[in-house]
Amino acid sequence: MSFPLLGKKQQCFWIAIGQCRLILLLLFFNISPQLPDGQDLPLPPVILGELGKDPQNPTVCFYGHVDVQPAKKEDGWKTDPYTLTEINGNLYGRGATDNKGPVLAWINAVETFRAMPVNFKFVIEGMEEAGSLGLEKLLEEENQCFFSDVDYIVISDNLWLSNKKPALTYGSRGNACFFVEVECGDKDLHSGTFGGIIHEPMTDLIALLDSLVDPTGRIQIPGIYDSVTALTEEERKLYESIEFDLEEHKNNSGVKKFLYGTKEEILLHLWRYPSLSIHGIEGAFHEPGIKTVIPAKVIGKFSIRQVPHMDLSVVKRQVRDKPFLCPNNLKVSMPLGAKPWLADVNDPLFKAARRAIKTVFGEDPDFIRDGSTVPVARMFQTITQKSVMMFPIGAADDGEHSQNEKISRHNYIEGTKAFAAFFLEISKLHRRLHKTSNTETNNC
Incomplete structure (x- = not known):
C-alpha cells in the first residue's frame, strides 16, 4: 500500500520477471507540464513497460494506476490505510481494489508463465485520481511507436456489479x-x-x-x-440475464429507497x-x-x-x-x-475474457456498463483505435475511495488466475482468427 515517489527524469532499465526469464523493458516518461512562469509542475512519471516481442503472439497492453485517494485512520478506518492488513479473508488498505491490487494481480499472472502466450505492454500512471494529467499527450506521442504493435488493451480499474458474480465492462457514461x-x-x-x-x-x-x-x-x-439511442433486443436480453440484487445494492450504498423498483429500470437509468x-x-x-x-x-x-x-x-x-x-x-x-465510452461485446477481447472467467469461476460473467466515467477507456480507444475492455476483479462492496477499502483474498487469487487464463484464451483466439484471415486471403 505504501511506496516511495518515483523520480521525475525519464529513465529506462531492464529486469528479469518471473519464470519466463524474459527481459522487461521499463521506460519512465516525464509528463510534468510547464507553468506560465516557466517552472515545471512536478508530476509522477508514466511507466511504459514491454515484455516479449514474438511476432507470432498477439500484444496485449494493460493499463493501471498506483495513485490513490487521500486516507487517514481518523477518518473512520479500522486499520492503518497504508499498511495492508488481512481481516477475515479481506485485504484492507487504500488502493487495495483501486487500483494497486489489480495492477499487482496482473503482474503476478504474467510471472506464472515460463513461455509467454502473448507479448505484454504496460501503462502505469500516478495521476489517474487527478484526471490523468499528461497521459493523453503521451498516448498521442507514442501512438505510432509504443502502441503501433498493440492488438488489445485491457483496463482493470472498476468493480463487479455484485458481490459474488464476475463481470466484464463494455461501456461507461461521460x-x-x-x-x-x-x-x-x-x-x-x-x-x-x-x-x-x-x-x-x-x-x-x-x-x-x-x-x-x-x-x-x-x-x-x-x-x-x-x-x-433506442434499446436493442440484444441488449435487452443482456439486462435480463444480469445478476443484480436490489437489496444488496441498497446495503452497499446505505440508501433505503431507489427511484425505480425493478432491476431492469435501475440498470437502464444507471447505464443507458x-x-x-x-x-x-x-x-x-x-x-x-x-x-x-x-x-x-x-x-x-x-x-x-x-x-x-x-x-x-x-x-x-x-x-x-x-x-x-x-x-x-x-x-x-x-x-x-469527459466523453462516454462504448465497446463491442462481440469483439475477440470479450470472447477470450468470457472463456477465461468461465474456466476459473465456473460461470459466465455479466456484461455490464459503468454508470461513472472512465476517461482512460475512451482515451485509449480514440487515440490508438485498438479494442479496449475493462476486466474488473473487485467486488461491488470493496469500497473504492471510501473508508476501509478492501479486496478479498479470494478475488485477488481467482482474479490473478482469470488474468492468466485470459492470456491463453486471447492467444488461441487471435491465432485462430489470423489463420482464418490468411486462408481467406490465399483463396482469393
Missing part, C-alpha cells in the same frame, strides 16, 4: 460538470436591511437548480434526450440514460451557527452523466440555452467534460 454563477452586486448585504426588497442570488440559484431535474430524476433541459446530480453551492454560509447575511454571489455546481452518442459540445449548448428566469447576473460555464 461527465459534463457545470458551474452556475448568480451575482447581484459586489458585496454581501444585511438581510434585515435588504431582505424583501432585492432579488437575492441564493433564492434565484435554488430556483434555477430546482428547475434542472424533476422528482423522478428526469432532466428538464430541452433536447437532452434527443441523442439517446443520462442523469443530472446537484453537488453543492459555493459562496453560501455553511459554518455552524447562524449568519443572517445575503451573499452577493453564489455558484451552484452540478453535473450531467451523458451516455454514448451524446455530444459533449451539444450538451454544453443545451444547458446554456435553457431559459432561466433570473433577474440577477447569470453566468454558466462547463469547466470539465
